[in-house]
Amino acid sequence: MKYECVSQELRDYADGSNDDFVKALCTGIERLLPDSESPVRLNLIASCFRELLTYQLDCLAAHAAVQQCPWYVQDPTAQAATRRQRLRFAISGGLPDAALGTLGFDEPASIAELADHYKEASKYTHVRPDRINHSDDEVGDFVLAGVTALTGLREEIDYLCDNVKEHLRDAISEHALQKFLETELDELDILSTHTRVECPYVDEIDVEKIDHAYVYVNVTGDVNVELVYGSRSDFRRGDGATLNDSFPFQVSLRSPVNNLENFETTQQIKVDTSSWYE
Structure with a gap:
C-alpha cells in the first residue's frame, strides 16, 4: 500500500491543531508508516493513536465536567465517565437531548468510530505473538481509519457550533x-x-x-x-x-x-x- 494519501491525512490533521504534542504524535506515526521491516510497526502506531485520543479527551472533556452535565448518567460498569460520554461532551458539551433535537443534531458517527478504534488500538498495544508482523495494507487501513475518525470529531464540533450560531x-x-x-x-x-x-x-x-x-x-x-x-x-x-x-x-x-x-x-x-x- 502506498502511504502518500495516509501521510497527507495525518499532516492535514496535525496542521489543524495548534498543540505541539498532537503534532509530534502525528509526525511519529507518519515516520513509522514505511518501516515495513519492523514486526511491531502497527503496535507502536496503535500506542500513539491511543494516547492521541486520550490526550484529546483530557483536553476537551475532563471527567469532572462531563459528570456535571444534565444528561449524564453514571454507567454502573464504569468508575467515571465513559469514553463515549466524554466524546459526546467534546462535541456538544452539556446540551441535553432535547436541545440537540431542536438543533437537528443526531449522535455523530465519529463517536462510535473513535470508541471502536480505541478498542482496536488497545488490542494492538498489548503485544502478543499473534498481534505482530502486520501487512502494509493492515497498517495503512488502521492509520487511515484513525485519522478519519479524529478528523470527523473535529468536523462535528464545528458543525454543531454552526448549528448553534444559526439557531x-x-x-x-x-x-x-x-x-x-x-x-x-x-x-x-x-x-x-x-x-x-x-x-x-x-x-x-x-x-x-x-x-x-x-x-x-x-x-x-x-x-x-x-x-x-x-x-x-x-x-x-x-x-x-x-x-x-x-x-x-x-x-x-x-x-x-x-x-x-x-x-x-x-x-x-x-x-x-x-x-x-x-
Whole structure:
C-alpha cells in the first residue's frame, strides 16, 4: 500500500491543531508508516493513536465536567465517565437531548468510530505473538481509519457550533437590541446632544465554548445610530441637526444549555467609535 494519501491525512490533521504534542504524535506515526521491516510497526502506531485520543479527551472533556452535565448518567460498569460520554461532551458539551433535537443534531458517527478504534488500538498495544508482523495494507487501513475518525470529531464540533450560531442568531439580535436600549454607552453619548440607537446588526457569532452548564458566544456587528444635535427649541428655530452613522460593536453572552435563548451578558457591549475621530 502506498502511504502518500495516509501521510497527507495525518499532516492535514496535525496542521489543524495548534498543540505541539498532537503534532509530534502525528509526525511519529507518519515516520513509522514505511518501516515495513519492523514486526511491531502497527503496535507502536496503535500506542500513539491511543494516547492521541486520550490526550484529546483530557483536553476537551475532563471527567469532572462531563459528570456535571444534565444528561449524564453514571454507567454502573464504569468508575467515571465513559469514553463515549466524554466524546459526546467534546462535541456538544452539556446540551441535553432535547436541545440537540431542536438543533437537528443526531449522535455523530465519529463517536462510535473513535470508541471502536480505541478498542482496536488497545488490542494492538498489548503485544502478543499473534498481534505482530502486520501487512502494509493492515497498517495503512488502521492509520487511515484513525485519522478519519479524529478528523470527523473535529468536523462535528464545528458543525454543531454552526448549528448553534444559526439557531440563536435571531434571539441574539433581539437581546443585543434590548441591551443597547437599556444601557447608557458613554462612547455613543459623547458624540451628540442625544444619541438614538436605531438597530444593531449582528454580523459574526463565535461559539467560544460549550461547557456542562452554558453556551458561551462572542458577538460582533454594527449598530446604526441617529446623532441629534440641539434641543427641541433648537429644532423649532431650525438650528438643530441630525446625522446617521454606524459603528462596530462587540458583546459576550452566555445561555444555559437547557434554555438556549435565555441570554445573560458576560462582557458588556463595547462600541468602537474611533472612525468618528478620523
